[in-house]
Amino acid sequence: MVSTGTPVQAYAFLNGGGEMVAQLRAYDWTQTPLGPFERWPASLRTTLGILFHSQSPMALFWGDELRCFYNDAYRPALGQASGQARPLGSPAREVFTDPGVEMYGVINRVLTSQEAVLLENRPVHIDPNGRPEVAYWTFSYSPVYTEFGLPAGVFVTCTETTQAVLTQRQLDASKKQALAVFDQAPVGVALISADRLTFQLANQCCCALIDRQADQLIGRAFLDVLPELAGQGFDDLLMNVLETGLMQRAEEVPVTLRRHGQLETIYIDYTLQLLRSDAGDHGEVLVMLTDATTRVVNRQALAETEARFRVLVEEAPVATCLFVGRELRIEVANQVMLNIWGKGNGVLNKPLADALPELNGQPFPELLDRIYTTGEPYATIGVPIDLSVDGKVKRHYFDFTYKPLRDTTGAVYAIIDMAIDVTEQVLAKQKLEESENRYRLLSAELEVQVQARTAELEVANEELRGSNEEIAASNEEYAVINEELEEANGLLLRSNDSLEKFAYVASHDLQEPLRKIQQFGDLLKTRYADAATEEFRYLERMQLAASRMSTLIRDLLNFSRISVHRDTSGPVPLATIISSVLVDLELTVQETGAQIEVGALPMVAGDPLQLGQLFLNLLSNALKFRQPDQPPCIRVTSAAVTAHELPPSIRPNRLVNLYYRIDVADNGIGFDDKYVDRIFQIFQRLHGKSAYTGTGIGLAICERVAINHGGGITAVSQPGQGATFSVYLPA
Incomplete structure (x- = not known):
């Protein structure tokens, strides 16, 4: 009960102030050493006026027993919620239970030493709604004096720093x-x-x-x-x-x-x-x-091999040249070949059609294109060729061999041409045949002339035998050159095999410590499975981080393997590839309620493993980036397009007349078209890891597979309207 005497309204510190002031007014202070309000020192009333009318958390501990006063804002610092306040005026030793022993000691030290104390980021245990929690507060303790300058209590202000502590x-x-x-x-x-x-x-x-x-x-x-x-x-x-x-x-x-x-x-x-x-x-x-030492050393070794090959070609005793690419660019031609063509070094690095336009209409460009396509060598003898030498077109005859050269992926990248000019021998043979026809028409009386002509034929045959011996010697030299070329190709194949083994070992060595982290994390989680502690949450976060790192390493290894060209010449039915991918995604399709429509799909030349990886990534993304309020709807269709209809962003490394466009369209969350180039870059993501899982490598793998197959990939989309990914592959 409030003491009689001066009315409560006469004291400014008792006006307003919220729930704690109401409790202060209702409390019977006559039963405490403080007595009724009129006996309270002015310094106490002034301090309480500041405390109760402040929006900041404040408390006051006054007198010999350190009686406790605090405002509504201070309750959380004591671990209280609304309706849970301890009675005001209680001694500090009763206010602070075991968790508050430190606070009680600090208050006594401040009152004794009369020096302020700052306690930063102290834990306060609270129990809102029956769930124990810990908050963090920073407390400032200052001595309070009476109007006579004597220490009478401790004034406390505080600030909650829970968010700052957790953030740190x-x-x-x-x-x-x-x-x-x-x-x-x-x-x-x-x-x-x-x-x-x-x-x-x-x-x-x-x-x-x-x-x-x-x-x-x-x-x-x-x-x-x-x-x-x-x-x-x-x-x-x-x-x-x-x-x-x-x-x-x-x-x-x-x-x-x-x-x-x-x-x-x-x-x-x-x-x-x-x-x-x-x-x-x-x-x-x-x-x-x-x-980069290995890369530089390998390139230097390759350059040395190419230099030796160039020397062999240039010093070969027979006409030899190298046509590179489907346009048959003349990369190397020795002087013997240039003399046959009647051209100088100006034809080097030019396409064959530009360097020797007189070959247009003759069978050789078509023959070379077929060899480049099939990879089958070709050899013949005594073939007529019309060449323009010194401005005059003249017929020559050649024995020649076309041999395709393959890169480390097995694809033809060049054709070596070795030719022997047999014009004189062929003309001699033609003259011989003409002579034999005339001999059959001559009468018996021309027998002497026939014998003379026979003698000439024997001489010509002797010359032919000599020429054949030269041809045999040249063929032996060709065999040596071919052996050296095969050795160079073998070195390149072994180099790529070593690089792939290195990628595998590197992946294994990186995955091993991650597996140890995950195993030990599992053991620790088992040990602390029943404890709802911060340590247990840290273990879970560690496990998630290790899992993301493992996925990243695995995706990087897949990307490095995809980056090495495979044999893309075999026929692959895309319908079979899509069916296999949908089997792998069957559980995700069922969980999301996805509807997937697959139209008629063509057969293309390619690597089935790489194509399977491409469509697995596209369909996985369509299922992952779905609208939260509706099941995914995915359509896979195809259409034939000409080279002229390719989008500007698609630049195949080998151009053909016809392509297949395979579209994977969904009704997902979509994205802004301005990011269409960015999404195919490695490690690029448009969403945070907390929203969608992934490493940012999947679409980079898709682009690499499409390029490996002589095509490309692009996409169109708008936010909230789904996305369509278009893959272009040679028909």
Whole structure:
């Protein structure tokens, strides 16, 4: 009960103030050491007036027993909800139970020392709606004095910092995860500061590339730890990036490093990017390195092989040339061949039709095109060819061989032509036949002339035998050249096989630590399965991150395998491919209630595994990016189009007259047409990982498969109106 005497309304601090003021007015203070309101010190009433009329959380602990006063806003700091307030005026030792022991001790220390105390981000246990939770608050404790300057209590203000604490924890976890990804990145990454170009970070790949341990690099200057790079210009490049802010990028740069105890020259691709600090000063340089040594060495070996081949062609004793591509571009022709054509070096790098227009209407362009298509060699003897030499068209006769050359994928990319001019022999044979006809018409009295002519024929036959011996010798030289060409092709095939094995081993080595993380995570989740703790949620997030990383590595391996051309010459029925893909997606189709309509589909030349991957990715995306309020509706149709009807964005690496367009249309969420080029780039996503799963590699694989098959892919869409992906494949 409120004491008698001065009316309650006479005290300003008792007016308004919410529920806690109402409790203050209703409380019988005559039973406490404070007594009725009229006995309360002015300093107490003034402080309470500030407290109860503030929207900020405040509390006051007053007197020897530290009697507790607090406003409505302070309740959450005590772990209270509305209707759960403890009685005002209770001593602090009764207000704070076991979780509040720290608070009670702090209040006593402030009152004794008369020094303010700040406690930041302290946990407060609350129990709203029967569900225990933890909130975080920052408390400020200050001594309060009477009007006579004596310490009489402790004034408390506070601010809830739960969101800030949780955000910081998320940032710390993200930073930890980012550092793990950084350290395990498959390319060399380092961070170098402006101060003496000092290493701040270096991942495992970077350390392996330069043959240094991380503790040898971190905190040390660039040239102190890599003195052999002095004079090679890399310190100047780093300073230039720091001073200008311009990114530096180069490929296959030779670098001399001390590796494995000795100086060694390797080749690297590098990117130097400035990372400015928040203050906008020089910041740091992000260095990304890739070892390009194998690529450079392989290309040099290939160039040496091509150079040897060019020398063999140029020094061959018979007419030899190399036609490259379906347009039959003359890449190499020795002097013997140029002399036969009656042309100079100006015909090199020109299509055969432009270099020798007189061949139009003769069977040779069609014959060469058929060899390029079928890959079957061709040889013949004594074939007539009309050539324009010195402005005059003259008939020649040749024995020649056309042999197709194949690349590492088995596709024909060139034809080698070896020819022997047998015009004199053929003309001699024709004269011989004419002579034999005349001999049969001559009368017996011309027997002497016949004998004389017979002697001439014997001489001609002797010359023919000599020519045949020369031809046999030339054929042996051709066989040697062919063996060297086959050896070069074998080297290229072995190189690609080694690269594919390397990709497999790299994928296995990256997947193994992820599997260990997931296995140990499963063990920890089993151990803490009954505990609703932050640690358990962290384990789940770790498992999800490891799973995403595993999926990313698997997709990257698929992309690298797709990037190596396969045999795309076999007939593949697309209807069978789509049926197989729908079997794989059967569970997802049932779960989403999808309706899938497949029209008549053609048969194309291609690799069934790659085509299956392409349509699996397109149909998976159509099911994934569906409207939330309606089942997916997907249509797969086809149509024939000519080369002139191809969209401008489709530029096949080999042009044919007719193409099949296979459309995969859906009624999903769609996307803005301005992103149509971006979606086919690797790692590009239009939605966050929380909205839709994926690695951003699927459509890049689709584009690579289409290109491998001599076609392309594009898409049209509008947000909320579905999307149509069009795949163009040669007919």
